Amino acid sequence: MPGPAPTLRSLARTLGLSRTTVSDALRGSPRVDPSTAARVKKAARAAGYRRNPLAGALMSELRRSRGTAFRGVLAAVDFLEPDRPDYAARYHRELVLGATTRATDLGFKVEKFEVGHAGVSVHRLDSILQSRGIHGVMLLPAWDEPDLSNLDWTRFAGIYTDYIIERPALHSVCSDHYRSLLAALQRLAALGYQRPGLFLQKHQDERLQYRWGAAFRAFQESHPGTKPVPPLIVETFTREGFTAWFRRHKPDVVLGHNTEAIDWMENLGAEVPATHGFVCLNVLMKTRPCAGLDLQPRQLGARACELLIAQLQRNETGIPEWPSTTTIPAHWMDGPTLRSAKPSK
Amino acid sequence: MPGPAPTLRSLARTLGLSRTTVSDALRGSPRVDPSTAARVKKAARAAGYRRNPLAGALMSELRRSRGTAFRGVLAAVDFLEPDRPDYAARYHRELVLGATTRATDLGFKVEKFEVGHAGVSVHRLDSILQSRGIHGVMLLPAWDEPDLSNLDWTRFAGIYTDYIIERPALHSVCSDHYRSLLAALQRLAALGYQRPGLFLQKHQDERLQYRWGAAFRAFQESHPGTKPVPPLIVETFTREGFTAWFRRHKPDVVLGHNTEAIDWMENLGAEVPATHGFVCLNVLMKTRPCAGLDLQPRQLGARACELLIAQLQRNETGIPEWPSTTTIPAHWMDGPTLRSAKPSK
DNA sequence: CTGGCATCTTCGGACTGTCAGAGTTTCTGG
DNA sequence: CCAGAAACTCTGACAGTCCGAAGATGCCAG
Numbered sequence: 001m002p003g004p005a006p007t008l009r010s011l012a013r014t015l016g017l018s019r020t021t022v023s024d025a026l027r028g029s030p031r032v033d034p035s036t037a038a039r040v041k042k043a044a045r046a047a048g049y050r051r052n053p054l055a056g057a058l059m060s061e062l063r064r065s066r067g068t069a070f071r072g073v074l075a076a077v078d079f080l081e082p083d084r085p086d087y088a089a090r091y092h093r094e095l096v097l098g099a100t101t102r103a104t105d106l107g108f109k110v111e112k113f114e115v116g117h118a119g120v121s122v123h124r125l126d127s128i129l130q131s132r133g134i135h136g137v138m139l140l141p142a143w144d145e146p147d148l149s150n151l152d153w154t155r156f157a158g159i160y161t162d163y164i165i166e167r168p169a170l171h172s173v174c175s176d177h178y179r180s181l182l183a184a185l186q187r188l189a190a191l192g193y194q195r196p197g198l199f200l201q202k203h204q205d206e207r208l209q210y211r212w213g214a215a216f217r218a219f220q221e222s223h224p225g226t227k228p229v230p231p232l233i234v235e236t237f238t239r240e241g242f243t244a245w246f247r248r249h250k251p252d253v254v255l256g257h258n259t260e261a262i263d264w265m266e267n268l269g270a271e272v273p274a275t276h277g278f279v280c281l282n283v284l285m286k287t288r289p290c291a292g293l294d295l296q297p298r299q300l301g302a303r304a305c306e307l308l309i310a311q312l313q314r315n316e317t318g319i320p321e322w323p324s325t326t327t328i329p330a331h332w333m334d335g336p337t338l339r340s341a342k343p344s345k
Numbered sequence: 346m347p348g349p350a351p352t353l354r355s356l357a358r359t360l361g362l363s364r365t366t367v368s369d370a371l372r373g374s375p376r377v378d379p380s381t382a383a384r385v386k387k388a389a390r391a392a393g394y395r396r397n398p399l400a401g402a403l404m405s406e407l408r409r410s411r412g413t414a415f416r417g418v419l420a421a422v423d424f425l426e427p428d429r430p431d432y433a434a435r436y437h438r439e440l441v442l443g444a445t446t447r448a449t450d451l452g453f454k455v456e457k458f459e460v461g462h463a464g465v466s467v468h469r470l471d472s473i474l475q476s477r478g479i480h481g482v483m484l485l486p487a488w489d490e491p492d493l494s495n496l497d498w499t500r501f502a503g504i505y506t507d508y509i510i511e512r513p514a515l516h517s518v519c520s521d522h523y524r525s526l527l528a529a530l531q532r533l534a535a536l537g538y539q540r541p542g543l544f545l546q547k548h549q550d551e552r553l554q555y556r557w558g559a560a561f562r563a564f565q566e567s568h569p570g571t572k573p574v575p576p577l578i579v580e581t582f583t584r585e586g587f588t589a590w591f592r593r594h595k596p597d598v599v600l601g602h603n604t605e606a607i608d609w610m611e612n613l614g615a616e617v618p619a620t621h622g623f624v625c626l627n628v629l630m631k632t633r634p635c636a637g638l639d640l641q642p643r644q645l646g647a648r649a650c651e652l653l654i655a656q657l658q659r660n661e662t663g664i665p666e667w668p669s670t671t672t673i674p675a676h677w678m679d680g681p682t683l684r685s686a687k688p689s690k
Numbered sequence: 691c692t693g694g695c696a697t698c699t700t701c702g703g704a705c706t707g708t709c710a711g712a713g714t715t716t717c718t719g720g
Numbered sequence: 721c722c723a724g725a726a727a728c729t730c731t732g733a734c735a736g737t738c739c740g741a742a743g744a745t746g747c748c749a750g
Contacts, residue, residue: 008736018701023736033699050452054403054658055735061399062705063738072398106659107398164524176670178523179509182554209527210563217566218559222551299667310655313402314451322644325521326671353707363730368707378728400706400735407734408709 006049015043026051057315061135072108074099074308075134077125079142080116087284091297092140094284095161098301099138106309108136115148122150130155135317136308138301139165143207153318157311159304163208169323171311173304175295176327177208181215181255184279184293187332188253192342193277194225197251199232199242204257212281216255239264253277253338259286262337278337291335299328351392360388371396402658418454419444419653420479422470424487425461432629436642437485439629440506443646444483451654453481460491467495475500480662481653483646484510488552499663502656504649508553514668516656518649520640521672522553526560526600529624529638532677533598537687538622539570542596544577544587549602557626561600584609598622598683604631607682623682636680644673 012019017040025032025040032040043049076096100110111134115125129137135155139146141162148158149167160172188196198216205212213231220228232245242264246254253276254261262278270276280292303326311317334340357364362385370377370385371394377385388394421441445455456479460470474482480500484491486507493503494512505517533541543561550557558576565573577590587609591599598621599606607623615621625637648671656662679685 007734009734019736020702020738021700023738024700027737031699036699050449052403052407052735053451054399054406056737058397058399058403058706059735059737061737063736072395107396107401109395173669178556178559179554179670206567209524210567211523213566214523214559214563217562218555221558221562222555296667303667303669306655306659309398310651310658313399313655313658314651322641322648322673324518324648324671324673325524326669328667328669352705354705364707365709365731366729368709369729372708376728381728397706401708403735404706404708406708408707 006044006047008049008051011040011044011047011049014047015040053314057313060315061133073132073134074103074108074110074136074138074305075129076110076112076138076140077148078112078114078140079146080114080119081143084143087282090284091295094297095140095301095304098298099305100301101298102302102305103309106305108305108309110138110305115146122148126151136312138304138308139170155317157308157317159308159311161300161304163325168319171307171320171324171326173300173307173326173328175300176329177211178215179327180293180295180330181212181281182219183329184255184332185216185219188277188279188338189223190342191277191339193253195229195250195252197229197232197246197249197254199234199237199245199254199256199258199261201237201257202233202235205233243268251276253279255279255281257281257285259288259290262288262290272337273339277339280335283333289336291338292333293330294333295330296328303328351389351394353394353396356385356389356392356394359392360385406658417452417481417654417657418456418477418479419448419481419483419650420474421455421457421483421485422493423457423459423485424491425459426488429488432627435629436640439642440485440646440649443643444650445646446643447647447650448654451651453650453654455483455650460493467493471496481657483649483653484515502653502662504653504656506645506649508670513664516652516665516669516671518645518652518671518673520645521674522556523560524672525638525640525675526557526626527564528674529600529677530561530564533622533624533683534568535687536622536684538598540574540595540597542574542577542591542594542599544579544582544590544599544601544603544606546582546602547578547580550578588613596621598624600624600626602626602630604633604635607633607635617682618684622684625680628678634681636683637678638675639678640675641673648673 008019008022012022015022017036021032021036022040025037026044028037076099078092096110096112103110113125113128114120115122120128135157137156137158139148139158139160141160145165145167147167153168158168158170160170161174162172163174165172185196198212200212213233216231229249229251232242234241237258242261246265246268254265257280259278259280262272265276265278266272272278278290280286280290283290283292283294286292307326353364353367357367360367362381366377366381367385370382371389373382421444423437441455441457448455458470458473459465460467465473480502482496482501482503484493484503484505486505490510490512492512498513503513503515505515506519507517508519510517530541543557545557558578561576574594574596577587579586582603587606591610591613599610602625604623604625607617610621610623611617617623623635625631625635628635628637628639631637652671
């Protein structure tokens with residue numbers, strides 16, 4: 001085995017060519033003579049040459065954006081939506097905050113861009129990012145699956161901060177709803193609750209490919225008890241519907257997004273936390289003190305940032321061949337709507 | 346705004362210093378005069394200098410590992426298990442192959458280590474890795490959740506190639522069973538199948554936190570039909586049990602791991618694929634040509650490798666504060682056990 | 691046969707930040 | 721007054737890429 005690892009220059013020297021020609025040949029540039037290219041490739045294989053992806057990424061960046069050198073900026077792209085509820089806006093802010101913090105640690109900067117009807121068009125976004133020399137794009141979640149397939153992805157590395165995106169099919173980062181709900185239910189069981197009940201709005205669960213409902217049913221299947229509480233999954237969440245469900249199935253702990261339900265439960269004679277419990281499935285949505293799940297947008301933003309930067313360092317742009325989803329389990333938050341220990345009975 | 350972004354060199358020129366001094370000063374090296382350092386930092390702030398993180402990472406790595414032929418070695422740690430079935434061994438091989446390929450592209454090498462009763466003890470593994478200067482550890486899946494909490498993780502970056510590992514709680518990479526089964530069922534529905542049936546061994550599903558079963562039930566809930574087929578989930582998979590279930594519930598397409606069931610179905614009068622279909626949930630387990638899910642161990646190994654290398658490049662060792670799980674959906678494989686189009690009726 | 695132009699192939703320069711080692715200046719002690 | 725240390729700064733080499741330039745060759749009109 002020869003000592004030092006072969007480099008572009010050492011390879012060029014042995015071949016009697018310039019580093020440029022070797023570089024171009026290995027990357028299949030049409031500028032080099034096919035026979036020369038073949039010779040170079042063969043020699044590279046024989047010498048065991050492996051290009052340094054970090055250097056590749058750097059140089060590519062440096063040369064392309066001549067003058068306006070790559071300063072390590074990432075774009076956080078938000079889609080303007082007409083009536084985004086307050087908690088969603090906060091979720092977005094937390095995502096961006098997490099990303100910005102992590103980016104700063106790693107020497108990058110995050111800048112926010114807004115796309116949509118009132119904002120910038122996708123086409124203009126493309127040219128803005130190009131001219132600013134930005135190649136890392138973090139897409140913030142939008143209720144309607146955003147369509148950014150018009151961006152010239154050959155030049156960008158992207159990541160979506162929600163479940164699955166199909167146009168284009170990028171890597172994504174989001175909370176692990178399935179595992180989190182399962183863990184929450186196990187925790188409730190340990191506290192002695194025996195009849196957990198779940199309520200959801202249909203479109204919320206559909207958006208997550210039914211993961212909330214699926215986890216709930218999986219828990220019930222694996223903890224066979226007397227007459228499990230069927231989940232209340234409805235188009236529109238109303239007091240009447242909830243009341244009927246609560247009366248009929250008598251859950252001893254209720255899980256859902258809307259903390260208004262606590263009032264309704266209390267009006268139906270439940271004492272929270274003495275006789276009944278409540279868990280909020282997204283603490284950003286709670287309007288009163290309450291136990292619940294923190295979906296950890298800040299950590300999600302941070303992780304998204306890490307994955308994006310890793311892609312840039314590998315000089316990996318474009319739509320990935322095998323998109324992956326990275327999840328982080330939600331964080332359990334204690335609160336006054338649950339008893340703190342198993343009742344001794 | 347001045348035109349070009351300030352660089353280390355331009356900054357040095359205006360200050361009448363060399364680029365090295367400026368670089369050292371900004372990074373707080375004790376080699377520079379404190380008063381000079383202060384001057385440099387002030388000028389850098391004033392000029393809005395931001396170092397290029399890509400170039401920094403590259404140079405740091407380049408200088409540090411000068412002369413060394415390889416950039417790094419990763420350990421693929423396998424746990425010796427007494428009677429690992431053939432398909433599991435193949436799964437492991439594919440994982441390692443994927444990792445090795447990706448590692449090579451990124452300038453790393455993968456070496457396999459075996460830990461367990463007959464092999465190396467965890468304590469010895471620690472010292473072996475230390476003395477070899479290996480800092481990246483990829484843990485291959487083991488049926489009983491492996492315990493490597495005794496390793497001195499302050500010195501290692503690790504990743505597990507299966508769902509959740511608790512001791513220690515590392516990042517992990519695995520197949521997205523939930524989403525894959527959902528997608529498979531949707532595909533079957535598009536082919537006109539109306540009564541999908543699922544069979545599983547209990548421990549298989551428990552290991553995945555019931556994800557197979559949960560996805561199946563979630564699909565049934567969202568496609569309400571006449572009398573859905575209840576999944577057959579049993580401790581031990583027997584011909585008798587399957588026969589009874591198949592006779593009673595009359596599925597028109599069956600999903601499960603064991604392809605022996607195809608024979609049993611045919612003995613019960615089913616014609617595959619004319620009247621009935623079959624889908625294998627892990628094509629590595631199939632013993633005859635068959636449609637099914639490729640869990641993509643090769644891609645999983647590759648992705649695990651990427652994540653591990655990204656950690657090393659960030660100089661991140663130890664147990665992560667917020668462990669994440671990265672999933673890749675399984676890849677659908679067509680096969681002769683399914684009809685190829687919706688029957689025109 | 692020559693001059694002009696187009697095409698094909700290869701090369702050189704410049705770019706980023708880092709680190710080791712070498713150079714220069716200042717200070718200390720015998 | 722000088723050897724040697726200490727304090728501080730600088731030079732050189734390094735990775736791969738892209739643009740423009742240089743050189744080589746071929747073709748056609750005049």
